[in-house]
Amino acid sequence: MKKFGPSFIVSLLLHAGLILLAFISLQLNPPPVKVASVPVTVISDMPSRQMAEAPVDELAVKTPEPIPQPEPVPPQPVPTPPQPVPEPIKPAAKPTPAPPKPAPTPPDKNGLKKPDPTPAKKPTPAKPEPKAKPQDDLLSRLAATPSQAPTRRAPSASTQKTTGQSAVGSGPADAGLKTEMNALTQRLNKLWLLNCDVPGSQDVAPEIRFTLSPNGRVTDGPEWVNKRNDPVWQAGANLALAAVNKGQPNAFIDLPDGLYNRPLKIIFDARKACQGR
Amino acid sequence: MRLMNKILAAVSGALLLLCAPAFAYAQGELTGTVDQGNIQPLPIAIAIGGNDASGGDLGNKISKVVMNDLESSGYFAPINPAAFIQQNPDVAVQPEFAAWKTINAQYLSNGRAFVDADGRLQVDFRLWDIFSQNQLLGQSLTATPENWRRIAHKIADAIYEKLTGQEGYFDTRIVFVAESGYKTARVKHLAIMDQDGANPSYLPVAGNNTKVMTPRFSADSQEIAYMALTADSARIYIYNLETGRQEAVGQIKGMAFAPRFSPDGSKLAFSVSQGGATNIYVMDLRTRGLTKLTSGGAINTSPSFSADGGTIAFTSDRGGSPQIYLMNANGGNVRRITFGGGSYSTPVFSPKGDMIAFTKQSGGRFSIGVMDAGGGNAKLLTSSYLEEGPTWAPNGRYIMFFRESQGGNPSLWMVEVTGRVERAVPYPGGASDPAWSPRLK
Numbered sequence: 001m002k003k004f005g006p007s008f009i010v011s012l013l014l015h016a017g018l019i020l021l022a023f024i025s026l027q028l029n030p031p032p033v034k035v036a037s038v039p040v041t042v043i044s045d046m047p048s049r050q051m052a053e054a055p056v057d058e059l060a061v062k063t064p065e066p067i068p069q070p071e072p073v074p075p076q077p078v079p080t081p082p083q084p085v086p087e088p089i090k091p092a093a094k095p096t097p098a099p100p101k102p103a104p105t106p107p108d109k110n111g112l113k114k115p116d117p118t119p120a121k122k123p124t125p126a127k128p129e130p131k132a133k134p135q136d137d138l139l140s141r142l143a144a145t146p147s148q149a150p151t152r153r154a155p156s157a158s159t160q161k162t163t164g165q166s167a168v169g170s171g172p173a174d175a176g177l178k179t180e181m182n183a184l185t186q187r188l189n190k191l192w193l194l195n196c197d198v199p200g201s202q203d204v205a206p207e208i209r210f211t212l213s214p215n216g217r218v219t220d221g222p223e224w225v226n227k228r229n230d231p232v233w234q235a236g237a238n239l240a241l242a243a244v245n246k247g248q249p250n251a252f253i254d255l256p257d258g259l260y261n262r263p264l265k266i267i268f269d270a271r272k273a274c275q276g277r
Numbered sequence: 278m279r280l281m282n283k284i285l286a287a288v289s290g291a292l293l294l295l296c297a298p299a300f301a302y303a304q305g306e307l308t309g310t311v312d313q314g315n316i317q318p319l320p321i322a323i324a325i326g327g328n329d330a331s332g333g334d335l336g337n338k339i340s341k342v343v344m345n346d347l348e349s350s351g352y353f354a355p356i357n358p359a360a361f362i363q364q365n366p367d368v369a370v371q372p373e374f375a376a377w378k379t380i381n382a383q384y385l386s387n388g389r390a391f392v393d394a395d396g397r398l399q400v401d402f403r404l405w406d407i408f409s410q411n412q413l414l415g416q417s418l419t420a421t422p423e424n425w426r427r428i429a430h431k432i433a434d435a436i437y438e439k440l441t442g443q444e445g446y447f448d449t450r451i452v453f454v455a456e457s458g459y460k461t462a463r464v465k466h467l468a469i470m471d472q473d474g475a476n477p478s479y480l481p482v483a484g485n486n487t488k489v490m491t492p493r494f495s496a497d498s499q500e501i502a503y504m505a506l507t508a509d510s511a512r513i514y515i516y517n518l519e520t521g522r523q524e525a526v527g528q529i530k531g532m533a534f535a536p537r538f539s540p541d542g543s544k545l546a547f548s549v550s551q552g553g554a555t556n557i558y559v560m561d562l563r564t565r566g567l568t569k570l571t572s573g574g575a576i577n578t579s580p581s582f583s584a585d586g587g588t589i590a591f592t593s594d595r596g597g598s599p600q601i602y603l604m605n606a607n608g609g610n611v612r613r614i615t616f617g618g619g620s621y622s623t624p625v626f627s628p629k630g631d632m633i634a635f636t637k638q639s640g641g642r643f644s645i646g647v648m649d650a651g652g653g654n655a656k657l658l659t660s661s662y663l664e665e666g667p668t669w670a671p672n673g674r675y676i677m678f679f680r681e682s683q684g685g686n687p688s689l690w691m692v693e694v695t696g697r698v699e700r701a702v703p704y705p706g707g708a709s710d711p712a713w714s715p716r717l718k
Contacts, residue, residue, distance in 0.1 A: 193315050198442060233442070263307070
């Protein structure tokens with residue numbers, strides 16, 4: 001029997017190492033859990049009252065009929081064509097590819113009919129396809145945390161200081177991306193609306209995880225990571241998620257290459273943003 | 278051997294292709310921090326359509342009430358409906374998100390108002406996060422048609438709560454003193470209206486030529502205690518809004534005024550002026566038993582219960598000038614909590630009991646301020662020639678008071694507890710002594 005040479009053994013070891021590495025990575029980064037969305041708020045009926053001179057109210061609230069929910073759609077790698085949506089933030093000029101034919105529309109995640117395409121009064125872009133992402137509802141994924149006491153804030157106008165923060169990676173190759181992360185955080189600073197006057201709102205710091213593609217689209221997430229069962233935190237997280245969604249695609253193109261196709265976690269730190277306001 | 282090497286090369290290539298995504302995923306998560314942002318009111322579009330039974334544009338009227346409520350809070354910037362690209366978005370259909378993004382709406386609330394077969398008004402509405410393309414809320418509210426404003430306020434409350442995490446305060450009422458006539462012959466009526474100044478109406482009071490002062494709501498907002506001043510008496514009455522019945526609070530010697538209910542509604546604290554001194558009493562409304570809490574020759578007035586009913590804040594000049602004191606609900610452990618220059622009066626505990634609103638007079642001017650429940654961190658929110666009588670919104674974020682310019686009529690004003698938002702309450706006549714109701718049920 002012919003003996004195997006050194007090159008064969010080395011090749012075998014390399015391949016085994018690759019497979020082991022891939023296996024470990026998959027174990028550390030499991031795919032996101034899909035959660036079915038919940039129906040509308042349930043409100044009980046109230047008894048009616050007789051009116052006196054002052055209009056004492058007779059008000060009843062009933063449970064709305066549940067909206068039929070479609071089956072959760074698994075994430076599909078459908079490439080979304082870049083849409084020329086007019087965004088307030090303009091990056092450096094880059095040739096934009098012509099939009100391809102729109103793919104068939106997947107079922108609506110909120111169980112509603114899509115409107116018929118009608119000519120708009122003003123020139124508007126083609127209707128964007130619903131983002132293919134796991135079914136997600138913030139209300140169904142909250143943990144408990146009490147809110148904080150109020151703090152006085154001086155009146156302030158909108159500001160757009162952009163200091164950005166350095167990135168923290170997990171390997172030697174990420175050290176060079178620390179300053180490049182500033183490009184993304186500076187853009188998110190401009191997109192993020194927040195409230196510093198509601199009690200507890202200046203103490204929230206929702207962490208949002210998402211992945212960007214080079215065409216500026218969010219291909220995974222955005223997802224609120226450090227959830228709290230607190231309505232003020234939930235309101236703050238909604239604003240952080242909106243900032244990420246608002247930025248695609250125009251605010252997220254022309255970023256350093258190292259920011260694309262990898263998980264990003266952004267902390268929207270209201271504690272710092274509200275300091276001195 | 279060559280064949281084996283070729284096979285190995287092909288397998289290696291295939292394995293590399295398969296492992297490529299795993300390799301990419303194996304890159305570490307990159308973390309960054311956003312720490313500036315834009316602190317500004319949230320842009321929101323309100324688009325509720327539909328008609329009433331006679332074909333009137335009820336949806337438009339409801340939309341205007343909702344927009345006014347949200348804008349008055351200082352946290353929202355409603356978008357002018359004239360800017361809408363998508364008109365009358367159907368509540369049963371997903372909105373055209375691109376059209377709302379174009380006008381920079383961060384949120385959209387659309388809905389439909391209609392009168393059902395039973396003659397009841399029904400309003401279905403949804404709240405959308407435009408950029409996340411998610412529905413945040415969906416509710417259906419019904420009422421008798423004349424209560425369409427209450428439905429609008431409840432919609433505003435739901436939107437406010439969802440987007441701020443705080444309780445709303447729009448479905449509430451204000452009881453106040455409506456003033457008219459010359460200053461030397463003022464006519465003072467007991468009046469009630471919605472918190473936005475709509476639906477004002479007079480309430481009948483006992484006696485003729487009665488001047489009404491310091492009306493206050495009970496915790497369930499079904500009763501109002503007020504002082505009725507006539508030529509020969511000053512008495513406290515309790516008015517039941519549901520039945521219209523009024524009753525005098527016992528036979529009290531002297532002048533009784535400044536009534537205020539305990540949080541559980543079982544007691545009424547008020548001041549009685551007798552023989553040159555004014556002291557605070559508490560009446561058990563079930564037994565009508567009366568307990569005197571303060572004594573001495575000073576003027577002790579304006580009692581206010583804490584949220585748990587265990588502490589009473591009041592004004593006293595026992596130290597030489599009007600200052601704010603605290604005491605236990607049984608009258609013990611009296612301690613002073615204001616020490617700044619000027620005089621302090623009309624203390625009112627916040628609904629949560631964490632703050633006290635007050636009136637301060639100093640340097641010829643009046644101010645409305647707030648401080649911690651223990652008296653610390655006092656800060657002034659407003660200042661003018663004459664203003665006093667703070668009352669809290671039920672969510673503890675807004676204070677209403679009355680203000681009078683030199684030679685002018687008194688009017689109602691509202692200020693946010695940080696002082697950031699201050700605006701007049703749109704009641705056309707003279708108004709003073711407001712009291713804010715709890716959330717209506």
